[in-house]
Amino acid sequence: MANTVNQRVVTPEHLLFEAPRTKAFITGSEAASEAVRRANVDIAIAYPITPQSETMERIGNLFAEGYIRDYYRAEDEVGAFSAISGASRTGVRCMTASSGPGLMRGLETIASWPGHRLPLVFLIMCRVINAPLSIQPDNLELDYMLTSGNILLHGENQQDFFDYTLAGFAISEKCEVTLPVAVAVDGFFVTHARAWVEMPSAELKLPPRDCYSEAVPMIDNENPPVRIARDAPIQKSNFISYQMHAAWQQEIHAAHERSRKWVSRYINGLVEVVNPEAETLIVASGSAVSQSREALRQAEEMGKKVGLIKVKSLRPFPTAELRAACRHAKRIIVPEFNCPGWLNREVRATLYGHSEAKIADGPRVYGGITMPTELILEWLFKSE
Amino acid sequence: MAGVGGQGVVTASHVLSNGVILSGGESTVVPFFGSEKRMAPVESYVRIANGKLYEIGEIIYPNVIVIFHSQVITHGKSYTMPFYSGIKDDSYIFINMPKTAELSRDEERELKEKRAKVFYLPATAIALQHAGTEVATNMAMIGAVSAVLGLPDLASLEKALTERFLGKGIVASGGTASLDKAMEKNFGPKVDLVKKNLAVIKAAAQYATEHGWVSAVTKGGTEQCTK
Numbered sequence: 326m327a328n329t330v331n332q333r334v335v336t337p338e339h340l341l342f343e344a345p346r347t348k349a350f351i352t353g354s355e356a357a358s359e360a361v362r363r364a365n366v367d368i369a370i371a372y373p374i375t376p377q378s379e380t381m382e383r384i385g386n387l388f389a390e391g392y393i394r395d396y397y398r399a400e401d402e403v404g405a406f407s408a409i410s411g412a413s414r415t416g417v418r419c420m421t422a423s424s425g426p427g428l429m430r431g432l433e434t435i436a437s438w439p440g441h442r443l444p445l446v447f448l449i450m451c452r453v454i455n456a457p458l459s460i461q462p463d464n465l466e467l468d469y470m471l472t473s474g475n476i477l478l479h480g481e482n483q484q485d486f487f488d489y490t491l492a493g494f495a496i497s498e499k500c501e502v503t504l505p506v507a508v509a510v511d512g513f514f515v516t517h518a519r520a521w522v523e524m525p526s527a528e529l530k531l532p533p534r535d536c537y538s539e540a541v542p543m544i545d546n547e548n549p550p551v552r553i554a555r556d557a558p559i560q561k562s563n564f565i566s567y568q569m570h571a572a573w574q575q576e577i578h579a580a581h582e583r584s585r586k587w588v589s590r591y592i593n594g595l596v597e598v599v600n601p602e603a604e605t606l607i608v609a610s611g612s613a614v615s616q617s618r619e620a621l622r623q624a625e626e627m628g629k630k631v632g633l634i635k636v637k638s639l640r641p642f643p644t645a646e647l648r649a650a651c652r653h654a655k656r657i658i659v660p661e662f663n664c665p666g667w668l669n670r671e672v673r674a675t676l677y678g679h680s681e682a683k684i685a686d687g688p689r690v691y692g693g694i695t696m697p698t699e700l701i702l703e704w705l706f707k708s709e
Numbered sequence: 710m711a712g713v714g715g716q717g718v719v720t721a722s723h724v725l726s727n728g729v730i731l732s733g734g735e736s737t738v739v740p741f742f743g744s745e746k747r748m749a750p751v752e753s754y755v756r757i758a759n760g761k762l763y764e765i766g767e768i769i770y771p772n773v774i775v776i777f778h779s780q781v782i783t784h785g786k787s788y789t790m791p792f793y794s795g796i797k798d799d800s801y802i803f804i805n806m807p808k809t810a811e812l813s814r815d816e817e818r819e820l821k822e823k824r825a826k827v828f829y830l831p832a833t834a835i836a837l838q839h840a841g842t843e844v845a846t847n848m849a850m851i852g853a854v855s856a857v858l859g860l861p862d863l864a865s866l867e868k869a870l871t872e873r874f875l876g877k878g879i880v881a882s883g884g885t886a887s888l889d890k891a892m893e894k895n896f897g898p899k900v901d902l903v904k905k906n907l908a909v910i911k912a913a914a915q916y917a918t919e920h921g922w923v924s925a926v927t928k929g930g931t932e933q934c935t936k
Contacts, residue, residue, distance in 0.1 A: 350730060461741075462766075482765070514765040518739045519726075618763035695766020 328391025329365060332530040337495035341488065341591060344525035353515035356483040356522045357422075357448055358383035360490035361393065364446075365530040367417035368395040372405040374427035375460045376512035377450040381422055402431030410434065413443035413505075414550065416536030416543030418494060420445060424512055425452030428466045432473070438505040439474030440573045441552055442541040442580075444497040444534065446490060447475065449509035450516045451611070451662075453693055461693020462511040464611060467639065468667040474577045476506040476584055477640040478592060479610040483520040485637075486510045492591035494531055501583040503540035511612040511662060514695065540580070581641045588638050595643035596634050596650065603632030604655040605705060606682070608647070608672050610636040613660040613696060620701035631705060636668065647675050654682035658704045664691040710755065710850070711786045712777025712805075715747040717847035720873070720885060721777075722753035725851045728861035728869035735762050752786060757860055770795045773858065775850050776804045777832070782812075791816055793825065800825045803853055805832035805846060828853065828922050830913060839912045840905035844892065848906045852913030857922050863914060870906055874899045 335344065340363060351359070357380045361369065369388065371381035388396035397412075399405035405421050412419040423431065428449060438445065453459035454466050470477050476496060478489045486508070493506040510516065542548040589595055599621065607617045614635045624631045634650050636643060651657060657676075659669040666689050673684055688704040690696045710725075712718040719740040729736035740753040754768045774793055776782065782792045782804070793802060793816075802820075804810065806829045812820070820827065832849035836842065848870070855866045874889075893899060917923060 350727075513741070514739060518737055518765060519723075520737055520762075612765055615763045615765045622763070695764075695769065697769045698764060699770065 346523040354379040356487040377424040406431040406434035418534040422448035446493040465663040600632040721847035728866040732865035848909040849913035852910035856914035856917040
């Protein structure tokens with residue numbers, strides 16, 4: 326029987342970059358579950374919500390096939406995200422997934438993961454969170470993730486979903502990092518659509534989690550669960566609690582800085598830059614990158630040179646990379662799939678004082694519609 | 710491709726798209742549905758290209774519209790009116806109807822301005838005649854598309870169809886998986902289902918040829934569609 330016992334352990338570097346790959350025409354949900362098949366996962370924790378359900382259903386099949394060791398069906402998102410907190414503390418490799426409203430329901434627990442230094446992988450299939458109700462892709466929930474302390478990667482397509490998920494485990498469990506890694510893609514556009522994905526053999530898998538070499542010891546008979554002891558922190562005006570809180574949160578910040586080199590290594594840089602010499606630039610993440618690539622192609626047909634900066638990692642944010650890539654820019658647009666424009670805000674804050682470029686406040690689509698390349702082109706050349 | 714729940718819009722789009730892949734082209738599918746139930750609006754977007762495809766999500770400005778149910782005309786494409794909203798110039802519209810639809814004067818005028826070619830195909834009748842079930846309506850629709858646009862060619866479409874039923878082809882949803890089982894129970898083994906579906910595809914292609922639709926496509930028509 327095909328199962329995890331028969332898979333050969335290889336280094337993350339080998340699995341991600343060296344092992345020969347074959348092409349498959351699959352959905353994003355399939356790509357994510359194929360990554361989990363090769364990730365030596367101990368426990369997957371599931372609670373359904375569209376458009377995430379299909380991925381966790383497939384991962385349930387992986388459990389039946391023997392590729393993961395346990396599969397827990399939680400009672401809701403608070404339950405699922407609490408269960409994974411417990412699982413991660415015991416030193417096993419664990420993953421879960423959610424979408425839009427489900428993520429929002431469990432956000433309280435998500436925000437507690439980084440302080441507790443819990444290595445885990447959290448897949449996010451973005452979906453509308455605000456009214457009116459919709460199941461379509463809109464990535465506003467990532468705005469809430471930006472300040473949660475989680476490492477946050479934003480994949481463009483099915484290939485990224487496969488690669489970033491595998492990379493997520495490797496990044497998360499590095500001693501200098503010891504943080505949860507969230508891997509987001511836009512729902513439906515990526516999860517339910519098929520594309521070519523190159524994957525290494527399913528006979529290979531990541532090494533198991535090495536929980537004794539992480540920053541915070543896992544709970545066992547010799548390591549009491551001191552980080553979840555609650556009495557001291559909740560005492561009012563307790564200066565030990567303030568000190569403790571400050572230390573924990575500063576630890577997260579420092580771990581994010583230390584994670585840069587690992588994120589960069591495992592996903593090939595925090596950004597990808599196309600046409601770096603162009604003075605008109607697009608900065609985008611997720612599905613907006615794909616739409617921008619097509620806009621670039623059309624602009625080229627019109628004889629106009631446009632550059633593109635794909636932001637792969639939102640946390641840590643590619644501050645230095647973005648400043649360097651935009652130094653000579655004259656005009657920047659930030660196409661996004663959400664109403665408030667969280668990436669636009671990040672780009673402005675990062676480039677303030679570092680670029681003379683005019684940064685357009687858009688374009689943005691929301692509620693689940695895709696972004697027509699026509700809209701990107703219109704915004705690119707609006708000022709002309 | 711737009712229709713209503715239960716008509717196999719998503720399945721048809723996957724078969725069509727896979728046919729293009731098998732014939733050496735590039736293609737992607739984006740299915741959209743709300744609550745998975747019969748008669749609810751469903752649409753699926755198929756992109757076809759010679760080179761690499763970057764764009765994703767729904768197609769807001771389509772070159773081709775395939776309408777599986779007349780309700781799409783009266784209710785709009787997922788309630789977006791008119792049903793041809795966003796259509797590009799020199800486009801193609803395939804509609805499953807036994808006769809010409811009565812469109813409003815504005816609709817007639819706009820379609821004329823867009824130089825849209827509208828083909829009315831009695832797809833449900835063809836499905837009933839050649840497969841004994843209206844569930845095969847979707848096959849008639851892609852049969853006509855294949856005949857008129859050559860996207861994909863008939864042989865590749867046949868191969869994609871076989872993969873869908875006998876290989877590891879994609880199953881649109883859990884509901885579709887149970888429908889497969891029910892169909893097998895009522896209409897015999899999957900091999901027979903493939904044969905019947907293929908007969909529907911061929912009959913629709915023949916209908917398109919006999920009605921002069923194939924020659925109605927201007928030279929370079931398919932290139933236009935892949936732009």
